[in-house]
Amino acid sequence: MSLVRPRVDCIEGYVPGEQPQDGGWVKLNTNENPYPPSPQVVEAIERAARAPLNKYPDPLATAFRRAVGELFDVDPDWVLPANGSDENLTILLRTYVDPGELVSYPYPSYILYETLADLQGADHRRLTLRPDWSWDVEGARETINHSKLVIVPNPNSPSGNRWDDTTICSLIPPRGLLVLDEAYGDFADEPHRMQLLQSEHGPRIVVTRTFSKSYSLAGLRLGFAVAHPEHITAMRKVKDSYNCDAVALAAGTAALLDQQWMLDNCRKIRATRARLSEQLERLGFDVVDSQANFVWATHPERPHRELYEQLKSQKILVRFMQFPDVGVDGLRITIGTDVEIDRLLEALADILRSS
Ligand SMILES: Cc1ncc(COP(=O)(O)O)c(C=O)c1O
Numbered sequence: 001m002s003l004v005r006p007r008v009d010c011i012e013g014y015v016p017g018e019q020p021q022d023g024g025w026v027k028l029n030t031n032e033n034p035y036p037p038s039p040q041v042v043e044a045i046e047r048a049a050r051a052p053l054n055k056y057p058d059p060l061a062t063a064f065r066r067a068v069g070e071l072f073d074v075d076p077d078w079v080l081p082a083n084g085s086d087e088n089l090t091i092l093l094r095t096y097v098d099p100g101e102l103v104s105y106p107y108p109s110y111i112l113y114e115t116l117a118d119l120q121g122a123d124h125r126r127l128t129l130r131p132d133w134s135w136d137v138e139g140a141r142e143t144i145n146h147s148k149l150v151i152v153p154n155p156n157s158p159s160g161n162r163w164d165d166t167t168i169c170s171l172i173p174p175r176g177l178l179v180l181d182e183a184y185g186d187f188a189d190e191p192h193r194m195q196l197l198q199s200e201h202g203p204r205i206v207v208t209r210t211f212s213k214s215y216s217l218a219g220l221r222l223g224f225a226v227a228h229p230e231h232i233t234a235m236r237k238v239k240d241s242y243n244c245d246a247v248a249l250a251a252g253t254a255a256l257l258d259q260q261w262m263l264d265n266c267r268k269i270r271a272t273r274a275r276l277s278e279q280l281e282r283l284g285f286d287v288v289d290s291q292a293n294f295v296w297a298t299h300p301e302r303p304h305r306e307l308y309e310q311l312k313s314q315k316i317l318v319r320f321m322q323f324p325d326v327g328v329d330g331l332r333i334t335i336g337t338d339v340e341i342d343r344l345l346e347a348l349a350d351i352l353r354s355s
Contacts, residue, residue: 007121014115017319026343028334029319031294033216038261044254048247057246064249067256068224072194077229080236081244085183085210085223086112092149092179092206093120095238101148108158108323110181113151128326133159133288137170147173153181155188158321158332160290162188165196172204180207184292186214186266194226203228213293214262215255222248269293269335276335279345283352298330302352307331310351316344
């Protein structure tokens with residue numbers, strides 16, 4: 001007899017991308033930033049490590065929330081830090097969704113939404129995107145109307161495309177909230193500045209951001225939500241008292257204060273993204289126009305799993321993803337340094353030539 005809750009017992013659990021622990025890999029599979037964090041962040045971590053770590057951190061993360069508030073021109077009461085965006089997604093589910101209530105999200109997109117909805121005992125539904133990754137808003141209308149939360153990554157993963165504000169606002173459920181997961185927001189050609197929160201739709205939207213991607217801090221675990229204060233106050237009741245440690249908060253604050261570092265890295269990544277997309281197309285791939293730090297590439301003839309495996313045998317790791325129920329599979333390739341991307345392109349050219 002299993003003592004585990006049936007809801008937990010019957011799900012597979014989210015499987016994150018491979019994280020090989022030995023060296024020598026060109027790692028282009030989990031959308032990490034290929035560049036290091038700002039030196040000011042490293043200094044802040046060293047300072048924080050010398051501070052009294054025997055004491056708990058500030059449970060309200062005052063300095064961090066102030067820095068986010070200044071960046072986006074909102075009051076600190078609009079900000080909730082968390083142990084990565086994933087924790088804020090968990091907090092949102094636990095704050096807003098009772099067992100049996102409906103959660104919906106685009107499909108294909110970030111599979112974790114489904115796992116979290118399952119764990120919460122929620123009903124959940126996939127809103128299938130068209131083959132060109134656009135929304136069939138009218139087809140989704142009935143589900144959206146009954147949803148408590150609609151969770152939308154923008155830019156989307158694995159496709160990398162970004163939907164415009166009009167489309168995004170049409171996804172707000174009439175009796176619920178839209179969670180806008182902007183994990184990749186800083187890589188867009190024109191990054192969002194939280195303007196939707198200031199619009200008439202603002203009270204129905206929660207935006208989540210992360211330090212894992214644009215700020216090069218995936219190893220640290222820090223993210224934040226921005227929303228009208230009534231949502232933040234409710235979410236604060238649900239979070240662990242000390243969900244973010246003192247070192248992460250100090251690092252995140254320093255990262256926010258060195259915008260130039262992050263913006264320069266995003267600019268380099270956008271340039272490499274354009275080059276990679278063009279070269280992949282020359283090799284015969286179809287590539288979605290990406291606004292993120294990865295591209296979604298499909299080949300009309302070559303099985304994607306084989307391409308993934310052949311690359312892996314050369315210690316080049318990309319993400320093979322498949323969504324069999326909608327007949328979608330392909331390779332999601334993180335934008336690495338120019339040197340890494342050259343290695344990938346050479347290897348792919350060889351593989352495609354040789355068989
Ligand atoms: C769409 C999306 N949201 C959230 C996350 C998780 O972010 P974090 O590392 O802050 O938990 C990811 C990670 O890959 C992601 O792809």
